[in-house]
Amino acid sequence: MKQSLTRVSMIFFSILLLQVLSMDTIFAEKKPTEVGGMIRSDTVWTKEQSPYLLTRDLQISYGRSLVVEPGVVIEGGNHSIQAFGTLKAKGSKNSNVIFKNVHVKPGSNAMDKPYLIHIEHSEVTGGSIYSPTGNAIYGSLILRDSKLINTSYLYIWYPTSDVYIERNIFKHAGGISVGTSDDVKVYIRNNVFYQQNSPYEQYAIMNWASYGKSETIVENNSFLSTDRIALRLPSGYQNSKMTASNNYWNTTDPNIIESMIYDQEDDLASADFISYQPSLSQPHSRTPFLDITAPTWHTNSQLRASKIGQTSMHLEWTPASDNVAVTHYRIYQNDTLLTTVSGKTHTLHVKNLDPFQAYHFRIEAGDKEGNWSKETIEQSFKTTDTTKPTWREDSEFFASDIKETSLTLYWTAASDNVMVSHYRIYQGDQLLATVPASQQSFTVKKLAPFQTYRFRVEAGDEAGNWSSKSVKLSVKTTDITPPKWPKNSQLTATNTKQTSLTLNWTPATDNAAVSHYRIYQGDDLLTTVSGSKQSFTVKNLSPFQSYRFRVEAGDKAGNWSSKSLRLTAKTTDTTSPKWPEGSQISASNIKKTSLTLNWNRATDNAAVSHYRIYLGDELLTTVSGNRQSFTVKNLAASQTYRFRIEAGDKAGNWTSKGPKKSFKTL
Structure with a gap:
């Protein structure tokens, strides 16, 4: 009874699990909420309605707000969200707002109608934040605790209130271009800049104007790319300045730090010098950590293959090391990315390979920040091939141009799972030749005339597999050459008697073999004897008679000598006449x-x-x-x-x- 209840419980749980999985599938396939146009009333984008898909540019009217809740994903498709009112996208530490290819732009407002763009705890990939509009703009920006990757530069154009850009990570992103007036402060603090790539002049932070009491305050930031300009006062702007002390430069070498700053030291047309002292010898405690150290391979790291078959093999590699953790491995097959696996995985079963092919594999190790090992472990392996070539049922094997001492064999191509590479030609059980697969004929020479020969052909591949069956053929050479009589050949008669005599002749020669002799008495064929005989006794002759004899030589092909040996011989007579009894x-x-x-x-x-x-x-x-x-x-x-x-x-x-x-x- 207990077993029955257990089975019922298991069945119920399985059904429930399938229902849950089905619901997950439904949610996974949920259609995005399409947005665009103009927001004229306060609006909230919720996680439940996420993701949001911009099908066209969107504007937030002045006096109205768009609030984006934590966990919301916005797919921009390179469309823009332009804030004439307020945009608040405030995620949380555990649930960021995600911007994908969205251009967040300030509105072209009047001075008395400022906008606000407030973004916190967000991940911004592609697109831009606070990109230039081409017009005077009046508003402000708060950007905190976010990560910007592959975004365009920020253009802070005379904000009407203080700007806060704090605790952000700028990776492969454009810089921050600042121009201020009045007593507005732009606080750029505790940010990380790595491989900044502004489109015009290279910089992480640039100030081109600071009118009145306005300031650009740069402190506690980490500038990690020592090969690029971090701070810039551009040439020709006489009111540019910034305060840039207490920053971390990823080096303590003053020469390198100086090379990362562009100011009047580099161009007299620049407005001022940037004072960067004092500087930090290590990142500030409140500055986010950005891992820029790529994983490395140990000196003895290896890539091995096992269970190598015709179409698959099992790869295994030594784990790489990282200052934080290896999160991924990229496996390349012949310079093409095959797959990416978890950093905890050190094996991969590779399928869909071709038999008896060499494949080159290399593996890169990566971490969570997208740092990939500069070096790779790599190795080439070859799949096996145990499949023998085969002949089709309708395969042909025939001979042509058959002559007395040669003939040419022809065959149709065999098949193989990879490729037929060679053919072996046998005469009887003796290997005659091995030819490349491109050759499907072979001329056999040095044969004997009018002989039957057995031939067979086997197909092989580069792996050394040979067809278990072969195409077979028996063929007979021709013979059109008649036997000949050697010079001074003779036909003689011995043991001549009254009614018989024995003919003897010199053996004839042939390109193959003399198989028969024909003996003529006069013009009548008397008999045909084997080619091994050189004599024949003629009987039933009359005594003391002259007879004409001739001998022709023939072979098995039916060729007969054009000339013959001739002889006229006479029988003897030793019997005297008799008188009948009573003769008188x-x-x-x-x-x-x-x-x-x-x-x-x-x-x-x-x-x-x-x-x-x-x-x-x-x-x-x-x-x-x-x-x-x-x-x-x-x-x-x-x-x-x-x-x-x-x-x-x-x-x-x-x-x-x-x-x-x-x-x-x-």
């Missing part, structure tokens, strides 16, 4: 002196080319193998003759036991 010689047309012999046809493995006719053992004649008869003449009558016939072939093989028989003439 017969005689016909027997006469007294002649008869005709007749015989059966003999056979041969090739062909019977001749027959020899013997009479007894004497060779009578030789006739063609296509004959089967022969007439023997010049015989004697009634004589018996013995005849024998032998068959022979072209190889010179003859039968040894041919048919024989005796016949008797008539």
Whole structure:
């Protein structure tokens, strides 16, 4: 039950907190109260209606007042508030009135209708207080306990009553220009002047007229800028004077103090000398403190980086020192202000960086018064890059200008989170070359003709990351060069037999390799053999026949030698003709002196080319193998003759036991 109540309480508190935050947002977004024109009745500007926005110049009528309560913010936009009546802007120590770019001007009144500008505990940034109007003005000014930054100069022109400018801080502000008459006193006391920047003549306080018993009393002020004029009696104004004792000059060196005073010592046309003695050796106790000391860095101060990633890093630095307190640090990235952090913060996580980029960081230390260290701590750091380049799905990798010993590879660009810096080209598993990313082609040389090669390309960046995948390609070189026969190459025949012989040849050469030989018998392709062979046995030939052979060499690309080796070879024949069984010689047309012999046809493995006719053992004649008869003449009558016939072939093989028989003439 207690746990349930606790949950309910937490939910209620969360809702209440959200409502409070929502109300804060509403207040933060509150629209300003727009003002301008003329105030004809007494008016009060309250904190509740703040901020007030001047949309045009505003005038306070004579006899009327504008009271500005503590905590009010007035945004001027360089418009003016001109007091013909009374302007009272009195803040408090804890709740100042804020003027932003407002020009507070005195009205152009008659002498009997004086105005009053009364400002206390205010912060004035930009704009001006009591700026000149160009006309005679009659009224007075009270300016106390305020801070003026980057404002124009004050022009006190013959006020009708005493003026009090006390306990203010003038920083980067114009000076106070004073002219008085009658017995009016202008009290400029316990103010701080730092880096005064009057537009015409340089000064913090200038008096150009003090008629009658009027006086400009300058005392207990702190003049902190020793390089600038603090007090001036301008040239050509014979009634100018001021009393300036008991002021603090931020130095005790009289020469420096003299250089900060412009009077008759510097220009004879100046009306008088300014006596500044006695002077203070330290600021007066009632004068506000202005910190003009900038923070400093220790000798061993460092700026370090950790957790360095691809797009971020963590900066950490040694704290700076200040005479009061360091309130801010300005962090610059490559000379551009990145951010300003609290003086209690000594770390910064920097985001939105680019991978593998060098960044230069420097840090300035500042205090509440806007003093920034003259020196900085600075260091350069480089982000990491662990992202590998990638190839798109449609990446192309192809080869062109393919030749026998070279080709050119082309590829589309790879992508990277930073930038592709290089490509590596591999042939097989061997690294061929590494080229810059601007090059997307590479010519591969010293290849072998008609060979298939595997190529791949990897993409890399400057961080040394290489694509895990690569584009791949297999490509074959061309070969248009036919094989050649070396000089004195020969085609020979060995182991020649009746029906076969072996051809032998000198190996041909090729720019790649001889892959085949074609063997022709006459004009007919007999066979094709491997390029590793240099011989071939031809079979099924006829005995004792002449054959024409030639051999051509070829490669895998289909190139064949333009010339060929040639040979004419003849088979052998060692087989004698044979007589069929029962072969006989017969005689016909027997006469007294002649008869005709007749015989059966003999056979041969090739062909019977001749027959020899013997009479007894004497060779009578030789006739063609296509004959089967022969007439023997010049015989004697009634004589018996013995005849024998032998068959022979072209190889010179003859039968040894041919048919024989005796016949008797008539």
